Amino acid sequence: MIELEKKREIFTLWCSNDYSKREISRILKVSRGTVHKIIEECQQMISKLNLSIEEDFLKYIEDIVVESPIQRKxxxxxxxxxxxxxxxxxxxxxxxxxxxxxxKAMNTKELFEYFQRQKKEMPNLTTDFSKDYFYKLVKNIKKDIYTT
Incomplete structure (x- = not known):
């Protein structure tokens, strides 16, 4: 979850300095998708607050940039x-x-699919995790294989 202060930095750069989303993401080291989402949230709040285009949005930063209503854990x-x-x-x-x-050798994606299919035969396997997590796990296992 992105901190409120970081959200305010994104809004400030976008609003007052006229930076692009790409530039903001590079400056603050935040993904472009996150920058886009935060700017979109701010635009919705501006609309909700009925602020006109001529307004200085930075005066209302406390009202515009707020905590996200959805807290994911x-x-x-x-x-x-x-x-x-x-x-x-x-x-x-x-x-x-x-x-x-x-x-018969498989790439990591094929290994993941093979692993997922084994749930039927081995019910105690934990298979409800992402492909990315599996890839990281495989990468670490391969590293261990080659360092031992």
Whole structure:
């Protein structure tokens, strides 16, 4: 969740200095999508407050830039030992297949899909996490394989 102060910086740069969304995202090291979303929220508040275009919006910054009404809280992924062990085993087997140039070797996306399908046979596997998380996990497992 982006801090209120950062939101105000985005609004100030956009409103008074006439920076583009790309420039703001680079200056503040925030994604362009986030900058776009915050500017959109501010525009909605300006409309809600019935402020005219001639107004100095910075006078109303406290009213325009407010906390987001939706507070998301992501749950941390808790993988059980069986899940971690299984992922390690399929990554290690796959790395061996890659070494010998086997056609059965899979890319990470295929490994993820294979892993997801194993839920039927192994009901204790935790499979409700993102592909990105799986990719990071595989990357770390591969790093461990090559450093040991």
């Amino acid at each position: 992501r749950k941390a992924y808790k993988l059980n030992a069986e899940t971690i062990s299984f992922i390690k085993s399929i990554v290690k087997k796959n790395q061996e297949l890659i070494k010998v140039g086997s056609e």
